[in-house]
Amino acid sequence: GDSVTQMEGPVTLSEEAFLTINCTYTATGYPSLFWYVQYPGEGLQLLLKATKADDKGSNKGFEATYRKETTSFHLEKGSVQVSDSAVYFCALSMGSQGNLIFGKGTKLSVKP
Amino acid sequence: EPEVTQTPSHQVTQMGQEVILRCVPISNHLYFYWYRQILGQKVEFLVSFYNNEISEKSEIFDDQFSVERPDGSNFTLKIRSTKLEDSAMYFCASSREEGRNQPQHFGDGTRLSIL
Numbered sequence: 001g002d003s004v005t006q007m008e009g010p011v012t013l014s015e016e017a018f019l020t021i022n023c024t025y026t027a028t029g030y031p032s033l034f035w036y037v038q039y040p041g042e043g044l045q046l047l048l049k050a051t052k053a054d055d056k057g058s059n060k061g062f063e064a065t066y067r068k069e070t071t072s073f074h075l076e077k078g079s080v081q082v083s084d085s086a087v088y089f090c091a092l093s094m095g096s097q098g099n100l101i102f103g104k105g106t107k108l109s110v111k112p
Numbered sequence: 113e114p115e116v117t118q119t120p121s122h123q124v125t126q127m128g129q130e131v132i133l134r135c136v137p138i139s140n141h142l143y144f145y146w147y148r149q150i151l152g153q154k155v156e157f158l159v160s161f162y163n164n165e166i167s168e169k170s171e172i173f174d175d176q177f178s179v180e181r182p183d184g185s186n187f188t189l190k191i192r193s194t195k196l197e198d199s200a201m202y203f204c205a206s207s208r209e210e211g212r213n214q215p216q217h218f219g220d221g222t223r224l225s226i227l
Contacts, residue, residue, distance in 0.1 A: 044218040098213075103154065
């Protein structure tokens with residue numbers, strides 16, 4: 001079945017470091033891809049999305065490019081801040097109903 | 113910015129009891145979802161709901177579960193006879209339109225603890 005695999009966390013970085021969180025997917029068709037973020041004590045918030053191959057989603061300095069050839073959607077940010085500390089979820093959506101299939105989440109901690 | 117609200121934030125219930133989790137989706141949204149996350153595991157889809165009917169459900173969503181939109185604003189998830197393994201964070205989500213491209217907006221979740 002369709003699935004999403006994310007790199008295991010936790011990831012600990014110093015402020016202003018470069019961030020990459022790997023995400024790969026398996027899908028029978030052409031999914032839409034999403035990154036959601038969960039700050040402590042809060043719900044899931046959409047960070048960015050891409051709906052077709054080679055699309056780049058971006059928001060708040062984060063970017064991810066939909067790579068069909070490698071079935072990947074890696075999340076990157078050039079310079080992380082302490083306020084980026086959160087759990088990041090990669091997800092895909094297929095079909096007409098749009099229900100999301102999530103990865104396990106990657107916890108990011110950014111130290112000053 | 114409008115948001116999805118869920119109540120209660122934490123529910124503690126004895127095994128075998130019925131529990132109702134409540135959600136108020138964003139007012140102009142038409143598609144509603146429930147997900148759950150068992151501690152340390154993935155967020156899993158339970159059910160989607162549109163036009164007062166279930167659109168799709170996962171194999172997790174068995175006869176113990178039901179959903180309802182009792183009025184124009186609330187969307188509820190009922191677990192009829194809770195089990196220990198129902199302990200999880202339950203998230204409600206809504207979207208304005210249907211389809212794989214549409215972003216879903218999530219509530220902060222209800223933490224359900226079964227004793």
